[in-house]
Amino acid sequence: MRISRRAVAVAAVLATVLPLSACGGSDDESSDASGAVKGEITFQTWNLQANFKDYFNGVIKDFEKEYPDTKVKWVDRPAEGYADKLSADAAGGTLPDVVNVSPDLVTPLAKAGLALDLDKDKTSSAFSKEYLPGAWKSHQIPGMEGTYGFPWYLNTGPTFYNKRLFSEAGLDPEKPPTTYDQLFEDGLKLAKQSDGKIATLAQVPTVEDFGRYGVQLMNKEGTGFAFNDAKGVEMLTNYKKMFDNKALDPQALTATPESAGTKFLTESVAMNPGSAFDLDNFKKNAPNLYKNIGITDQISSTGKVNMYVMGVMVNAKTKEKPAAVAFAHYVTDATRQMSFAKQVAIFPSTKGSLDDPYFTKEDGTDETRVRIAAAKSLKKAENYTPVLFSEQMKTELRNQVAKALQGKQSPQEALDQAVKACDRLLQQS
Structure with missing residues (x-):
């Protein structure tokens, strides 16, 4: 199965904060990963073995060839129940040495002292310059110092728009809205010209929309949420x-x-937001x-689109820290990525x-067309979903937004x- 932008988005918000009983690492526990790269480590991925065995x-064979005194055991867990499995391993002291995580999953592990702080470790901190700033930042946690995972693969998607509908509304089909102010203006024009038959969007704003608006x-x-400020209210009022x-x-x-x-298809x-796979469907x-x-960037008033991030975490309590850090970096280095x-x-x-011809050179295909557009936007993208924002919180926001749109409250x-x-919910976590 190929990994779509939507699949990565779902993966990135799969779990709420994990109920961990593990305690934080002790002060005498070394975070130094320097030394000989040797020993046996376990690498755990998230629903990847079936298609990328x-x-x-x-990758493992090449790593073991480069570091002949190492042995990597690979385990893969299904998507369903992955968060629960991490929680059980963390509580039971059986967490693998190197773990495939998303930012929201690494947060409770870091709080429990189980995720290695890459900024504190001298060996891994030197690797930070190899990654896009927004990606490296994605595994940082509000209220905590440090970075708790190597950024791995990213995803994002363009916004598709219907040029015919724009033209019929008297809008320039070659100049779609790129900011929320433009979106609100063009959306009202399009609805008016179509006598309310054609909407511009089919979904209510999410936390990522508030982020891209600049809220x-x-x-x-990192102790509380702030999207009820004047800018947040301004955005919801426009919606x-x-x-x-x-x-x-x-x-x-x-x-x-x-x-x-x-709705967009008909x-x-x-x-509507989408991915390269949607073009073939259209x-x-x-x-x-x-x-x-038409294909354009995500709507954003900050100049930065949203990225979805997967990462690789090193267990802070691993007995083979040099090997675990070396392998986590190896999996996520430029060559392997x-x-x-x-x-x-x-x-x-x-x-x-992202400057490689694979992401910059047109070959006439739709898939490449979308890939190039997405790669260009990712260079300065941000992960707008707060790492502490759980599925329950998303539901609370959605429900309150719905009440505002219906006029049940301001x-x-x-x-x-x-x-x-x-x-x-944050205090309960």
């Missing part, structure tokens, strides 16, 4: 205006990514849409990799309630 076996999502200490004027689809309150995609909404199932398809990116639709997190009241609920 040969790739990972090759401060958390306080600097309500869109909703009231049918520029936001009436069914957006209950929409899923799949139902929103169907040309009842003008814009070509086969919606040829009229396909011939009028570039090789992996050519097998599956992901992007390297290493500096310079945007300020809705966001105040959302922040209150998210802060309560």
Whole structure:
């Protein structure tokens, strides 16, 4: 199975904060990974063995050839229950030496003293310059100093738009909105010109939208959420205006990514986020849409799009720290990431990799067209989903946003309630 942008997005928010009983590392426990790279380590991945067995076996073979005194045991866990498995291993003291994690999964492990602080370790901190700044930052946790995982593969996606619908509304089909202010303006025009029959979007705003709008999502200490500030209220107020004027689809309150995609496919909404795989779907199932398809960056008022991040964490209590750090870095270095990116639709997190012709040179195919656009935007992308923002928190935000759009409470009241609920969940974690 290929890894789509949507699959990575789902993976990145799979778990809430893990209920760990493990305690933090002691002060006399060395974080120094210098020394001979030797010994046997265990490497755990997340639902990758079925489709990439040969790739990972090759990486392990090459590593063991470069470091002949090492032995790497590879284990792969299914996506379902992965967070629970990590929790059980952490509590039982059986956490593997090197672990495939997303930023939200590494957070509770770091708090429990089980994730190696790469910034504190002299060997691994030297590797930080090899990665894109936004990617390296993704495994940093508000309220804690340090970086707790090597960034691995990234993903993002463009925004697709319907040029025909833009033209019929009197909008320039070659100049789609790129900021939220432009989106709100164009959306209202499009709805008015179509007598409310054509919406611009089919989904309500998420925490990533608030981030791309420029809203401060958390306080600097990482102890509470802050998206109920004036800028957050401003954004939700504009979304309500869109909703009231049918520029936001009436069914957006209950929409899923799949139902929103169907709305775009049937040309009842003008814009929708997607991935390279969507183009082939448009070509086969919606040829009229396909011939009028436009591709642009994600809407952002910060100049930076959202990235989804996967990482590799080193167990702080591993008995073979030099080997574990060396392997985690090996898996995520530029050579291995570039090789992996050519097998599956992901992007390297290493500096310079996105300048490779594979990500810059057109070959006339739709897949390459989208890949180039995404790679360009990733160079200065950010992971806007706070690492402390759980699935329960996403639900709380969505529910309060829906109440504001329906006029059951003001945007300020809705966001105040959302922040209150998210802060309560944060304190319970």
